[in-house]
Structures are given as C-alpha cells and as structure tokens.
Amino acid sequence: MANNGAAKYKPGDLVRVKVGVPPTHFRTPEYIQGKEGRIETLWGAFPNPESLAYGGDGLPAQPLYQIEFSQSDLWRDYKGNSGDKLFIDIYEHWLEEI
Amino acid sequence: MRKVHDRGGWPNEDPIDHDEHEMEEWERQVDALNSVLGEKGLKNTDQLRRAIESLDIKSYESLAYYEKWTAAMEMLLVEQGVMTTEEIDAKMNSMQPEQK
Numbered sequence: 001m002a003n004n005g006a007a008k009y010k011p012g013d014l015v016r017v018k019v020g021v022p023p024t025h026f027r028t029p030e031y032i033q034g035k036e037g038r039i040e041t042l043w044g045a046f047p048n049p050e051s052l053a054y055g056g057d058g059l060p061a062q063p064l065y066q067i068e069f070s071q072s073d074l075w076r077d078y079k080g081n082s083g084d085k086l087f088i089d090i091y092e093h094w095l096e097e098i
Numbered sequence: 099m100r101k102v103h104d105r106g107g108w109p110n111e112d113p114i115d116h117d118e119h120e121m122e123e124w125e126r127q128v129d130a131l132n133s134v135l136g137e138k139g140l141k142n143t144d145q146l147r148r149a150i151e152s153l154d155i156k157s158y159e160s161l162a163y164y165e166k167w168t169a170a171m172e173m174l175l176v177e178q179g180v181m182t183t184e185e186i187d188a189k190m191n192s193m194q195p196e197q198k
Contacts, residue, residue, distance in 0.1 A: 021099065025148035029104050030106065031106040031107040032106075052144040052145070053147065074107075
C-alpha cells in the first residue's frame with residue numbers, strides 16, 4: 001500500500017463526490033454523493049474493493065482519502081451545531097475537482 | 099435507486115437498540131467459518147459484502163447479522179464451485195432440528 005506518488009489530490013483540496021449507483025459493489029454511500037467536501041488526509045493507495053469484490057486483484061490500487069464535510073451540507077433541516085463535521089473515507093475515482 | 103444496505107439517512111423514528119448481548123454458539127461458528135474461508139482464499143471481505151448486498155430486500159430486512167453472513171458465504175461457495183446448492187439443501191434436509 002501507501003504509494004502516494006500518484007495521488008491526484010492533497011489535503012485542503014476541495015472535491016465533489018460523483019453521483020452514481022452502479023449495479024456492482026461500491027463503497028460510496030448515497031447520502032454523500034454530489035456533495036462538496038475538503039480533503040483531510042490521504043491514507044495511501046489500496047487495492048480497489050470494486051474489483052476485489054468479484055475476485056479481481058484490485059489493481060491499479062486507488063488512492064483513498066479521508067474527506068471532511070459539513071453536516072449542514074448533508075442533511076436537510078440539520079438541527080445540530082452549525083460547525084458539526086462528518087469525516088468519511090472515499091476512493092479517488094469517486095471524486096471530481098470543483 | 100439506492101441499494102438495500104445503503105442506510106445512511108433513511109428516515110426512521112425507531113430508537114436505536116444499544117443493548118449488548120452474548121454471542122450465541124452458532125454465531126461464533128459462523129465467524130470462525132468466515133475466517134477459515136478467508137485463510138483458504140475462498141473469500142475476502144469485499145466479496146462477502148458484495149454477496150450480502152445482493153440479498154433481496156425481504157431477506158436483508160429479516161435475517162440477523164450472522165444469518166446474512168451465512169447466506170453470503172453459501173452464495174460465494176456455490177459461485178466458486180466448492181459446493182452446490184443441491185448438496186447444501188440435501189445436507190440440511192438430512193439433519194433433524196435440535197431438540198430443545
């Protein structure tokens with residue numbers, strides 16, 4: 001793991017999560033799709049679970065980021081504190097530049 | 099349409115059950131079998147997740163956590179030709195329910 005050289009984004013970059021419900025296995029929940037967040041951490045590159053789930057080798061490895069979202073951006077009528085954050089790990093191929 | 103396992107934000111007023119419970123023996127066995135299948139290269143975590151996600155909504159809502167694992171492991175073993183559904187069903191039919 002942890003070949004960070006090929007990562008497209010760096011901490012602080014703003015990104016949008018792509019929208020899609022492929023019929024295959026993926027790990028990007030619906031509630032986060034289309035939302036804008038900020039890269040918090042680059043964890044490294046890991047075998048792609050969308051390939052591993054079908055017996056594939058998961059290569060090329062996909063950079064995985066922890067991304068910060070504002071809770072009030074995610075939920076309609078959010079009643080918590082305005083500064084509440086959500087952190088979630090998303091693979092690079094699910095992200096697009098803003 | 100989102101898949102059955104993608105639960106984030108589903109409206110639900112039910113309180114969350116925080117009660118702890120002891121693991122039952124069959125649950126330990128399922129967990130152990132899952133580890134063995136992993137060690138033998140017959141499944142990985144992503145395959146297990148993919149199989150669980152493919153359950154129809156009725157099964158997904160009614161099966162307990164480790165029952166979902168069991169259904170998924172059966173799917174993966176059949177898929178890889180390790181055993182057939184007929185063999186599994188025949189074995190199940192040959193076993194008597196445990197006497198309480």
